[in-house]
Amino acid sequence: MLQQERIKELMESLASSVEEEQIYAAQALGCLRITDEFVLSALRNTLQVSKSQPVRYEVTRTLVLFGCLDAAVVKELIRHLKKGSPTQRKDLLTALTVTLHAWAAGPESKVTAPAETGPKGSGSAFSRCQYRPPQYEMKHNQHHCSSFLSQRSVVGAQARLVGTLEQLAASQDRTDDSVLLAATCLVYLDASNPAALEALLRCLTQENMKKKMQALLMLVKHVNVVSADIIQALIDQLRHSPVYKHRADAANLLSTVGLEPIRWEGLEEEVFQLLVEKLHQEPFLVVRQTVAMTAAALQMKRRIWDIVEKQLKERSEVSRRQAVVSLGVLGLRNKNVFFTLLEMLEVDSSLAVRMQVSDVLQQCVWFLVSRSKGLTCVCVTSHCRSLGRFVPWE
Structure with missing residues (x-):
């Protein structure tokens, strides 16, 4: 009421x-x-x-x-995009991005309208664009057709809207937020649009890490482009971005890219070393877990295990603690590693290492309950209590 x-x-x-x-x-x-x-x-x-x-x-x-987005609304939208203030243009493009993203995520986005319903040469989502820049590998081409694009009454309005968005995306002003928004809208309308691809690639050269992350998400998830520049930008985001969510997104996008393109561009070793570092250097657990999943997706987990398990026996206290932190997100490969951690909990000379081992064993509580004997659980509980750690399975 x-x-x-x-x-x-x-x-x-x-x-x-x-x-x-x-x-x-x-x-x-x-x-x-x-x-x-x-x-x-x-x-x-x-x-x-x-x-x-x-x-x-x-x-x-x-x-x-x-x-x-009928013809009258699109006509008015185009007029405001051309003559409105930068703030108005940004707000309108943000609203359009929300709408196109919702349509792209829906089942109707999988259906391509017949080519003859669109004007020839319009570059719209009706015709399958074959644009393939030689310096980039297009993994596959998906067109995001929304419901309004399938109506004959707005074909002309749609073509004019695409043209307006292409003009906005072509701006060389690095401070103009409309460039990235216009390119995003173009990608949702046609994943092969050359103007959108060019604008997104230009965003990778900017210092604004947020814009770079948004451009990378569109390039990898929607345009499905793989290149050395894009992989290097993902590495830089994972290594330097001050936003933890962007670091996690960068790790996820590396999984999406896959091992073969990374290997083809000669960046496999750099990616591997970064993942090894992030497993223990990253302060946020959710990012470390994402990095561990990325290592598994890129078939690097076994190799990392070999390195980390050897670190458990090194003389350096720092190396041992880093290894334990890494195992906390990688998991324990076999029972021998588990018993090694139990031994470290008792005899390791460093209190910091023993406390870290205690944390890892607490994370493995279900492993202890289902796989270990009661005596082992009592032993771990006793040592954790002596370190002043709370044991949730007591």
């Missing part, structure tokens, strides 16, 4: 003669995400009759966010 009353009030404000009330109503409806037909009809009607540019902008943004 409250929601219905709220929507009724917003509908009245949308039909008001006061510009501020109309703007507020359009913004509020966009936040509420109410896509009932009478709401969409009211927004379309306001777009048709209103002469206020601020009102038309807010209504257009809300309709784009709702996925209503």
Whole structure:
């Protein structure tokens, strides 16, 4: 009831003669995400009759966010993208990105519309673009067709929208956020669009780590491009990004790229050494776990195990502790390693190493319960208690 009353009030404000009330109503409806037909009809009607540019902008943004990309809305969207302020352009492209991403993730994105429904030479998602730059390996080409693209009435509007996005993506201004957003929208419309690929590759040369990560996600996940520059950018993100989520995403994207392209570009050893370092140097557990999964996906886990297990017997306290931390996310390969850790828990000369071993054995609680004898559990419990560590399985 409250929601219905709220929507009724917003509908009245949308039909008001006061510009501020109309703007507020359009913004509020966009936040509420109410896509009932009478709401969409009211927004379309306001777009048709209103002469206020601020009102038309807010209504257009809300309709784009709702996925209503008919010919009239696309025409208004293009006008604001060309003549609006940088902030307005960024907000509109963000809304368009949200809509296209939702469509690309849906089942309708897997269906390619017949080629004859689109204008020839338009570069739209109707025709399968065969653009293959020689310096990049295109693993496979997937086109993200949204529901509005399959309607004949908006074929022309779609072609004009693609052209406008290509112009925005071609900007050489490194401070313009619209470049990356426009390229992202182009990728969702056509994964083979040359302007989108060129803009995303330019983003890899910027110092902004966030933009680089967004560009890498689009290049690897959606455009499916593999090159030495992209793999090197992923390595740099995993090594230097200050955002832990970006480091985890970079490790995941290395898994997506796969071992063969990495080996082909001569970067296998660099990737291997980075994974070995990150297994013990990375402060966030979730990133270390992602790195361990990446090592398994790239068929490097067995080799890392060999190195780490040898480190357990080194004289250096630092090396032994790093090895124990690595095993905490890699897992124990066999029972011999488990008994080695038990021995270290008792006889290792370093308190820091013994405490780290205690943490690893606590992580292996289910292994202890299911595989070990009661005497071993009592032994581990006793040693952990002597170190002042809480043992959850007591």
